[in-house]
Amino acid sequence: MSTTTIPRAGDSAADSAQGPILTAAMTPSFSPLYQQIKGLILNGLRLGEWKPGELIPSETDLARRFHVSQGTVRKAIDELAADNLVVRRQGRGTFVATHAEQQMQFRFLRLVPDHGSPGSEGPARREIIECRRTRASAEVARALALRSGDAVWQVRRVLSFAGTPTILEDIWLPAAPFKGLTAERLANYQGPMYALFETEFNVRMVRAEEKIRAESAVDGRDVLLNTKHGAPLLSVERIAYTYKDQAMELRRGYYRTDTHHYRNNLS
Amino acid sequence: MSTTTIPRAGDSAADSAQGPILTAAMTPSFSPLYQQIKGLILNGLRLGEWKPGELIPSETDLARRFHVSQGTVRKAIDELAADNLVVRRQGRGTFVATHAEQQMQFRFLRLVPDHGSPGSEGPARREIIECRRTRASAEVARALALRSGDAVWQVRRVLSFAGTPTILEDIWLPAAPFKGLTAERLANYQGPMYALFETEFNVRMVRAEEKIRAESAVDGRDVLLNTKHGAPLLSVERIAYTYKDQAMELRRGYYRTDTHHYRNNLS
DNA sequence: CAGTGGTCTAGACCACTGG
DNA sequence: CAGTGGTCTAGACCACTGC
Numbered sequence: 148m149s150t151t152t153i154p155r156a157g158d159s160a161a162d163s164a165q166g167p168i169l170t171a172a173m174t175p176s177f178s179p180l181y182q183q184i185k186g187l188i189l190n191g192l193r194l195g196e197w198k199p200g201e202l203i204p205s206e207t208d209l210a211r212r213f214h215v216s217q218g219t220v221r222k223a224i225d226e227l228a229a230d231n232l233v234v235r236r237q238g239r240g241t242f243v244a245t246h247a248e249q250q251m252q253f254r255f256l257r258l259v260p261d262h263g264s265p266g267s268e269g270p271a272r273r274e275i276i277e278c279r280r281t282r283a284s285a286e287v288a289r290a291l292a293l294r295s296g297d298a299v300w301q302v303r304r305v306l307s308f309a310g311t312p313t314i315l316e317d318i319w320l321p322a323a324p325f326k327g328l329t330a331e332r333l334a335n336y337q338g339p340m341y342a343l344f345e346t347e348f349n350v351r352m353v354r355a356e357e358k359i360r361a362e363s364a365v366d367g368r369d370v371l372l373n374t375k376h377g378a379p380l381l382s383v384e385r386i387a388y389t390y391k392d393q394a395m396e397l398r399r400g401y402y403r404t405d406t407h408h409y410r411n412n413l414s
Numbered sequence: 415m416s417t418t419t420i421p422r423a424g425d426s427a428a429d430s431a432q433g434p435i436l437t438a439a440m441t442p443s444f445s446p447l448y449q450q451i452k453g454l455i456l457n458g459l460r461l462g463e464w465k466p467g468e469l470i471p472s473e474t475d476l477a478r479r480f481h482v483s484q485g486t487v488r489k490a491i492d493e494l495a496a497d498n499l500v501v502r503r504q505g506r507g508t509f510v511a512t513h514a515e516q517q518m519q520f521r522f523l524r525l526v527p528d529h530g531s532p533g534s535e536g537p538a539r540r541e542i543i544e545c546r547r548t549r550a551s552a553e554v555a556r557a558l559a560l561r562s563g564d565a566v567w568q569v570r571r572v573l574s575f576a577g578t579p580t581i582l583e584d585i586w587l588p589a590a591p592f593k594g595l596t597a598e599r600l601a602n603y604q605g606p607m608y609a610l611f612e613t614e615f616n617v618r619m620v621r622a623e624e625k626i627r628a629e630s631a632v633d634g635r636d637v638l639l640n641t642k643h644g645a646p647l648l649s650v651e652r653i654a655y656t657y658k659d660q661a662m663e664l665r666r667g668y669y670r671t672d673t674h675h676y677r678n679n680l681s
Numbered sequence: 682c683a684g685t686g687g688t689c690t691a692g693a694c695c696a697c698t699g700g
Numbered sequence: 701c702a703g704t705g706g707t708c709t710a711g712a713c714c715a716c717t718g719c
Contacts, residue, residue, distance in 0.1 A: 179707060205685060216709045221686085229496075231681055237686045238716035255680050354681040360671035361628040361646035379628035379646040385680075404627035411678055413522050413652075414498055414621040446688060472704060483690045488705085504705045505697035 184213055184223035192232060192243060192351075193390040199245035199345045203233065206241075232353060232390075246341040246352070255341065255355060255387075258314065258407045272307040273340075276371070278330035280322060287319045290386055290397040298322035302333065305371055313407060315371050319397040324350055341387075350395055355387040359409065368401050381409060451480055451490035459499060459510060459618075460657040466512035466612045470500065473508075499620060499657075513608040513619070522608065522622060522654075525581065525674045539574040540607075543638070545597035547589060554586045557653055557664040565589035569600065572638055580674060582638050586664040591617055608654075617662055622654040626676065635668050648676060 188209070190196075197203045206224065210217040224241060227233040231254070234242045244251065253265040260268055281301050288295045299319050306314040320328070325348050336343045344350040360382040369376045383400040402409065455476070457463075464470045473491065477484040491508060494500040498521070501509045512518065520532040527535055548568050555562045566586050573581040587595070592615050603610045611617040627649040636643045648669040656662045669676065 181707075207685085218710085219708060222707085224686095235686065236717085238684080238718080240685060240717095257678075257680075354679065357678045357680060359626065359648065359676040359678065361648040361669075362671075363646050377644075379630050381626065381628040381648075402628075404629075408651075409626040411524075411624045411626060412621065413524075413624060448688075474704085485691085486689060489688085491705095502705065503698085505699080505703080507698095507704060 180215060181219045181222040181226075184209070184215060184220055185226055187213065188223060188227060189232075189390065195349060197243050198349075199243045199351055200247065201243050202240045203243060230353070246339050246345060252339060255339075255352070257409050257411065258402050258404075259410050260308065260407050268309040272310075273334075274305045274307070275302065275330045275334045276305060277301070277303040278328065278333060283319070287397055291319065291321055291394050293321060300325055300328050302330075304333070308407070311403075311406070312372050313403045315368055315401045317399045321395065324348060324395065351389055352387045352395065353390055355385050358384045360384075362401070364401070372401065372403055374403060380404075383409070447482060448486045448489040448493075451476070451482060451487055452493055454480065455490060455494060456499075456657065462616060464510050465616075466510045466618055467514065468510050469507045470510060497620070513606050513612060519606060522606075522619070524676050524678065525648075525669050525671075526677050527575065527674050535576040539577075540601075541572045541574070542569065542597045542601045543572060544568070544570040545595065545600060550586070554664055558586065558588055558661050560588060567592055567595050569597075571600070575674070578670075578673070579639050580670045582635055582668045584666045588662065591615060591662065618656055619654045619662065620657055622652050625651045627651075629668070631668070639668065639670055641670060646671075650676070 188203070191203070203209075204212070206217050206220045209220045209224075213220065224233060224235070228235050228241075231244055234244050236242065246252075246254075253259075256265075259265045279301055281299060283291065283293050283295055283297045283299045285295045287293070287299060288297060291299070293299070299322055302316075302318040302320070304316050304318070305312050306316070325344075328348075332347065333340070333343070336347075341352045344352065362380050362382040364372060364374045364376060364378045364380045368374075368380065369378065372380070374380070381400075381402040381404050383398075383402060385396070385398040385400065386394050387396040387398065389395045455470070458470070470476075471479070473484050473487045476487045476491075480487065491500060491502070495502055495508075498511055501511050503509065513521075520526075523532075526532045546568055548566060550558065550560050550562055550564045550566045552562045554560070554566060555564060558566070560566070566589055569583075569585040569587070571583050571585070572579050573583070592611075595615075599614065600607070600610070603614075608619045611619065629647050629649040631639060631641045631643060631645045631647050635641075635647065636645065639647070641647070648667075648671050650665075650667040650669060652663070652665040652667065653661050654663040654665065
C-alpha cells in the first residue's frame with residue numbers, strides 16, 4: 148500500500164510505521180477508521196466472502212489484515228453485531244448471522260399467540276397456494292426498484308398455527324436473483340423462507356420496513372383464512388432489504404388477530 | 415474504601431492502588447465492572463439525582479467518583495445511550511433523555527401519515543374526553559401490578575390530525591404517583607403526555623410493550639372517530655414502564671388506518 | 682493447551698461546543 | 701481557550717471453547 152492515507156479523526160501512532168490499508172480512492176468521504184473497517188467487512192459479507200453461518204476471521208487477524216489495532220476492529224464488529232449481521236460467541240469466534248438459527252426464527256415474524264410464547268404451538272404449517280411468474284405492476288415495481296413490466300415471481304401461501312389458518316401472504320420477488328424458484332422447492336423446504344433464500348439463492352435479508360393497517364377480509368381472503376366475510380384482519384405490508392440496502396421482496400400479509408397479536412417493543 | 419473488592423473479569427491494575435468503590439454488599443452477584451457502573455448511574459436516574467433534560471457529570475468526573483478508568487465509564491454510558499436513557503452531545507456533555515425534545519416526539523407514537531413524514535400535518539389536536547378516578551378492574555390491576563379495586567385514573571382522549579379524528583385512547587394510571595391529575599392539566603399542556611408526566615409527576619417512561627390487533631369500530635368508538643359502525647380499526651394495547659421496569663400505564667388505542675399506518679422497522 | 686472474544690487500563694490526540 | 705465526548709493505540713489479563 149503506497150498511496151497516501153485518508154484524513155481521519157484521532158490518528159496518532161498509526162501512520163508512524165505503515166499507514167492503514169485504506170485509501171482516499173476506496174473511501175472518498177471522511178469517516179472514522181472503525182467505520183471504514185466496518186464497511187470493508189460489510190463488503191466481504193456482500194460479496195459472499197463469508198456466507199451465513201460461517202466463521203469470519205478473528206479480530207487479531209482482521210487487525211493485521213487492515214493494519215489497525217484490535218480495538219478498532221472490535222468497534223467495527225460491535226456495530227455489525229448490533230445490526231444483527233454477525234453473531235459473537237466467546238471462545239469460538241464471530242459468525243455471519245443466519246435465518247436458519249433457532250434464535251432468529253421469530254425476528255421477522257412478530258405475530259405471537261395471545262397465550263404462550265412464540266413457537267409454543269409447535270412449528271407452523273406452510274402451504275404454498277401459488278407460485279407463478281408474472282410482470283411487475285407499477286406498485287410492485289416501485290417497491291422493488293424495478294421497472295413496470297419487469298419479470299417477477301408472485302407467491303401466495305398460508306401459514307397455520309395449531310391447525311388454524313392464521314396468515315395469508317402474497318409475496319413478490321424480482322425474477323432474476325431467484326432464478327429457478329418453484330412451488331415445489333418452496334413447499335419442500337423445512338424452516339423459514341428467508342433461510343431458503345440464503346442457502347438456495349444467496350440472498351440474505353437483513354432488515355425490513357413494515358406498514359400495518361386494519362382492513363376487512365374480502366377478495367377471497369375470508370375464504371382462505373376461514374373467517375367471516377368482512378371480518379377485521381391485520382394488514383402487514385413489508386419491504387425487505389439485503390446487505391446492499393436493496394429492496395428484494397415485497398410482501399403483503401393478512402393476519403388473523405382473534406387468537407394472536409402483533410407484538411412490538413418500544414424503547 | 416477499606417472493604418474487599420468484588421470478583422470481576424479483566425481486572426489488572428485497578429486494584430493496585432485503591433480498589434473501585436464497588437463492594438460485594440452493593441452488588442451481590444458477579445458482573446463486569448462497566449455493568450455495575452451502569453447500574454450506579456441508573457440509580458442516579460431512578461432517584462432523580464439528574465432529571466430529564468439535565469446534564470450528568472462528565473466521563474472523567476464519573477471515573478474519578480467510581481475509581482475506574484474513563485473507558486469503563488464510557489462503556490457504561492454507551493449502553494445507557496443505546497437504551498435511549500441518555501443522549502450524548504459531543505463538546506457539550508451527556509444529558510438525561512426527555513420526551514420533551516422534538517427528536518423524541520414520535521418515539522412512542524408509531525402512526526404516521528401514508529403521504530408525508532411524521533408531524534408533516536402540523537401538531538396533533540389533543541382533546542380530553544374524560545378524566546375520572548375509579549377502581550382498577552382485574553385486568554387493569556394485572557397490567558399495572560396493582561390489586562383489584564385499587565384507585566386508578568382513567569383518561570379518554572382523541573387525537574386529530576389535519577382536523578380528522580384519528581386516534582382514540584383509553585388510559586389507566588395508578589392514582590398514587592399521579593396525585594392531582596385533572597382534565598384541565600392534561601388539556602392545557604402543550605406537547606406529548608409523557609413530557610407532562612416527566613415535569614409534573616416525575617414519572618419517566620423509558621420503554622413500552624405493544625400488542626396490536628385488528629378490530630371493528632363498536633361501543634361508540636365509531637362515533638368518536640367518525641367512522642362507519644363496524645369499520646376496521648387498529649387496536650394498540652400498550653403497557654409503559656419506568657426506570658425501575660415498573661408498569662406505570664396501561665393504554666388502549668384505536669387507530670384509524672385509512673389515511674395513516676403503523677410503521678415498524680425490523681432488523 | 683492455544684486461540685477466541687470480553688474486560689480493563691493508560692495515554693495520546695481529534696472534533697466540537699461555549700464562554 | 702478549557703472542557704467535553706469521540707477515536708485510536710498498546711498491553712495486560714480474564715472467561716470460555718475445543719482439541
